[in-house]
Amino acid sequence: MWKIFSVMFIGLATTAPVTYKVTDLIDVLISPINKFSIELLNSTYNYQRSNLKLKNVVIAPFSIWNVFSLLAEGASGKSFLELSKALRLSSERRSIQRQHRFARNFLRSRDENVVINAQTIMLYDKNFSVCPQFAQSTVNRDTDIFPVDTRNPTKLAKEINDFISRATNGKIGNAVKPDILENLKMIIIDALYFNSDWTVQFDVDKTRTRPFYNYNGDEIGFVNMMTQKAIYNIKDVPAIEANVLELTYGKNKQFSMLIVLPFKGISIDKLLRNMASCSSNWMNSMSFESVQMQCSIPRFKLTSQTDVIPALQSMGIMSIFDKQQARLEGVSNISLFVSQTVQNIEMDVTETGTTVASSTMVGLETKKLEMFIADREFVFLIKERRSNLILFAGVYEDPSSS
Numbered sequence: 001m002w003k004i005f006s007v008m009f010i011g012l013a014t015t016a017p018v019t020y021k022v023t024d025l026i027d028v029l030i031s032p033i034n035k036f037s038i039e040l041l042n043s044t045y046n047y048q049r050s051n052l053k054l055k056n057v058v059i060a061p062f063s064i065w066n067v068f069s070l071l072a073e074g075a076s077g078k079s080f081l082e083l084s085k086a087l088r089l090s091s092e093r094r095s096i097q098r099q100h101r102f103a104r105n106f107l108r109s110r111d112e113n114v115v116i117n118a119q120t121i122m123l124y125d126k127n128f129s130v131c132p133q134f135a136q137s138t139v140n141r142d143t144d145i146f147p148v149d150t151r152n153p154t155k156l157a158k159e160i161n162d163f164i165s166r167a168t169n170g171k172i173g174n175a176v177k178p179d180i181l182e183n184l185k186m187i188i189i190d191a192l193y194f195n196s197d198w199t200v201q202f203d204v205d206k207t208r209t210r211p212f213y214n215y216n217g218d219e220i221g222f223v224n225m226m227t228q229k230a231i232y233n234i235k236d237v238p239a240i241e242a243n244v245l246e247l248t249y250g251k252n253k254q255f256s257m258l259i260v261l262p263f264k265g266i267s268i269d270k271l272l273r274n275m276a277s278c279s280s281n282w283m284n285s286m287s288f289e290s291v292q293m294q295c296s297i298p299r300f301k302l303t304s305q306t307d308v309i310p311a312l313q314s315m316g317i318m319s320i321f322d323k324q325q326a327r328l329e330g331v332s333n334i335s336l337f338v339s340q341t342v343q344n345i346e347m348d349v350t351e352t353g354t355t356v357a358s359s360t361m362v363g364l365e366t367k368k369l370e371m372f373i374a375d376r377e378f379v380f381l382i383k384e385r386r387s388n389l390i391l392f393a394g395v396y397e398d399p400s401s402s
Helices: 023-051 061-072 077-088 093-105 130-141 152-165 267-277 281-285 310-313
Strands: 114-127 143-150 183-195 207-212 219-237 241-249 256-262 289-306 334-348 353-366 378-383 391-396
Touching: 023 061, 023 077, 023 093, 023 267, 023 281, 023 310, 061 077, 061 183, 061 353, 077 256, 093 130, 093 219, 130 143, 130 334, 130 378, 152 183, 152 353, 183 334, 256 267
Parallel strands: 114 143
Antiparallel strands: 114 183, 183 353, 207 219, 219 241, 219 289, 241 256, 289 334, 334 353, 378 391
């Protein structure tokens, strides 16, 4: 297995701490991430529906935000500006780290019946170096750094898949294939695993096959509809034209699933546009009503493998994916650009609860030189470089006489 990269910690002088209310920090630090998440969902849905003819979508947006906000700490110029705008980041590197730490704290379960595991690692080609400041930023995020031999993609793919399998409790086994690792010099892997029972479980005996409809009311298929009578949180949100139902997990209800059901006649496309254009604070300011009611939702399973580059590009992140324009000088001593992304998700929603696992891989490679092949007639000049004084000049046109 990999040997960890060691980083010397450097103490930073700080001013006296300022006290903030947690709710204020959530508005300032979490709401921007949620805004990015909804916009990414909207962009992913539009791309996959238009280009791949896929209607069911599942993503892990915080994992994407986590990896690309880390890269933003090593970006400059246009690359940093695009990342900071789309990811809703501060222009100050320390503020980005603070935002990440604050968000990451909420991924710790306070319920023994709720399992959540978040792990991030960074692998880099052992033949080049990582900029010390970027390595420090990576370690500050509780991300382990490992030098690896990128010349053997088959072995590296196995090691990555073994890590992902362990981190996701075996839910994701073959996330990465050797061919996508070829030419990569740096790889960032984020794994996220969640497993919990509902606070109020559905009765399996009450699950029935029921029709499923589109927004026009046309029957488009059948689902296994789970049903339960209990007290649930529900709210109409006219700003996004939807009813919102909250289903909580575990005993202390730290986590929940929101079912956002559009008003009749409102399409998913319109709903997502409403959610993306509306302030993300609609979740923070929403005051649920606790109502004794009958709740019915489908039992479903989703499997997804997504290249997030097209969705991020539609959100304005362009240059980091362009080998000519990418500015990641703060990441490594060689010029890099992001050439590969793949996010795998396995999700299972049942009467008992929910299990969902994701792996996100972002791969960077060096900016290759453009090919220059002098395989046709050419002119040559020999000159003094400072003055451009030409000493010899000629034409090479006939290889048979050389």
